[in-house]
Amino acid sequence: MKLNIDQLTDFNSNKKDLVNNENDFLRTEFSKKNVSVDAIIQKLADFQVAIPSWALGAGGTRFGRFSYGGEPASLEQKLEDIGLIHALTKTAGAVSLHIPWDIPEDVNAIKDIALDNGIIFDAMNSNTFQDQTDATESYKFGSLNSMNEASRQYAIEHNKEVIKIGEQLGSKSLTVWLADGANFPGQINFQKALLNTEDSLKDIYSAMPDDWKLFIEYKPYEPNFYSTTIQDWGTSFMLANACGERAYTLVDLGHHLPNTNIEQIVATLMLKGKLGGFHFNDSKYGDDDLTVGSIKPYNLFLIFNELVYGMEHNKNNPYPAWMIDASHNIKDPLEDLIQSLEAIMIAYAQALLVDRNALEVAQLENDTVMCQEILQDAYRTDVRSLIKAARIQSNAVVDPLLAYRTFKIRKQLITERGTKVMATGL
Ligand SMILES: [Mn+2]
Numbered sequence: 001m002k003l004n005i006d007q008l009t010d011f012n013s014n015k016k017d018l019v020n021n022e023n024d025f026l027r028t029e030f031s032k033k034n035v036s037v038d039a040i041i042q043k044l045a046d047f048q049v050a051i052p053s054w055a056l057g058a059g060g061t062r063f064g065r066f067s068y069g070g071e072p073a074s075l076e077q078k079l080e081d082i083g084l085i086h087a088l089t090k091t092a093g094a095v096s097l098h099i100p101w102d103i104p105e106d107v108n109a110i111k112d113i114a115l116d117n118g119i120i121f122d123a124m125n126s127n128t129f130q131d132q133t134d135a136t137e138s139y140k141f142g143s144l145n146s147m148n149e150a151s152r153q154y155a156i157e158h159n160k161e162v163i164k165i166g167e168q169l170g171s172k173s174l175t176v177w178l179a180d181g182a183n184f185p186g187q188i189n190f191q192k193a194l195l196n197t198e199d200s201l202k203d204i205y206s207a208m209p210d211d212w213k214l215f216i217e218y219k220p221y222e223p224n225f226y227s228t229t230i231q232d233w234g235t236s237f238m239l240a241n242a243c244g245e246r247a248y249t250l251v252d253l254g255h256h257l258p259n260t261n262i263e264q265i266v267a268t269l270m271l272k273g274k275l276g277g278f279h280f281n282d283s284k285y286g287d288d289d290l291t292v293g294s295i296k297p298y299n300l301f302l303i304f305n306e307l308v309y310g311m312e313h314n315k316n317n318p319y320p321a322w323m324i325d326a327s328h329n330i331k332d333p334l335e336d337l338i339q340s341l342e343a344i345m346i347a348y349a350q351a352l353l354v355d356r357n358a359l360e361v362a363q364l365e366n367d368t369v370m371c372q373e374i375l376q377d378a379y380r381t382d383v384r385s386l387i388k389a390a391r392i393q394s395n396a397v398v399d400p401l402l403a404y405r406t407f408k409i410r411k412q413l414i415t416e417r418g419t420k421v422m423a424t425g426l
Contacts, residue, residue: 057423083117248276270310293343
């Protein structure tokens with residue numbers, strides 16, 4: 001199914017004046033602080049977040065999976081679903097594919113559907129965390145870190161294959177996340193596992209076209225519960241430096257131990273020009289894959305505060321590749337993604353409102369109270385009308401979730417696809 005522009009325009013009618021009135025108030029308030037509300041609206045309108053192909057169906061836990069009706073059964077349908085979110089929000093103009101779950105049968109047909117929906121192909125994701133049915137080598141005891149040379153080469157070749165598929169689609173980057181690690185002390189030799197991983201990544205890096213980037217994701221635990229070979233940002237940073245200048249660290253919000261200061265990690269990486277990608281989600285205990293901003297919205301704001309500072313000051317850091325990395329076990333996946341995009345835009349808008357000149361002065365004067373006040377003044381501002389204005393400017397709808405329900409999109413998808421379909425890979 002596809003939404004037409006008249007439906008969207010009708011939905012917005014009568015709402016423009018209200019949005020303008022709310023923003024006039026913010027314009028007056030923030031012009032006193034030399035913050036341009038209209039420049040912020042433009043930045044919000046330009047902001048695009050990639051949707052991963054695996055977030056469009058119902059995910060599961062190791063205990064079970066509960067299907068959601070109307071799930072996309074093919075890559076074509078996944079792109080159509082992202083097209084729906086993008087039409088409503090104009091913030092989801094990119095897809096991140098997962099190979100082998102999303103190998104296109106007809107590359108040109110897939111490119112046409114993406115183009116038709118205004119979607120570009122962002123980072124490609126390889127998969128060496130599970131054995132496929134036709135696999136000739138196993139990843140049970142590791143992939144790029146493996147002591148078994150045949151398994152390691154098999155994993156390297158898979159990544160090279162992913163690069164080839166990505167090239168055909170117009171992608172410009174590869175994200176590598178490894179499940180490699182150990183469940184028990186003594187199971188692996190830490191040094192040999194790390195050296196193998198470095199050698200494997202260098203081999204993959206050398207197979208990338210000159211205009212491609214390599215993103216190296218890290219995670220402290222899970223699926224292995226004793227050690228992970230790329231456990232933290234420092235290990236990822238070290239590996240990225242070993243590979244070369246187009247290799248970067250990727251930060252995933254859920255891949256940290258509780259209470260880790262993620263905003264400081266972001267600042268450190270951007271200072272060194274090595275923050276390449278960023279995955280959004282939220283969590284209470286670990287890699288919970290919950291909806292962005294649903295648990296720790298102030299933390300998300302503090303992280304965005306560093307991202308905004310880095311984007312303004314660290315010209316040696318590339319523009320980060322943004323992606324939502326979440327799994328939806330009980331919610332409608334499309335509604336969850338709309339909620340996630342809303343939370344991302346809110347945190348970004350609040351970070352853009354920070355009075356940076358005043359903050360710098362307060363920091364120099366060691367006025368701790370005022371430093372806190374300046375940040376919280378931005379955080380406590382209701383920025384939803386700015387996001388609405390950005391959406392009006394981009395021909396999206398002012399309230400995507402309400403529009404999704406008003407247009408009965410899930411009901412139509414169930415009618416088209418049935419209740420028992422299951423997305424590939426899930
Ligand atoms: Mn991730």
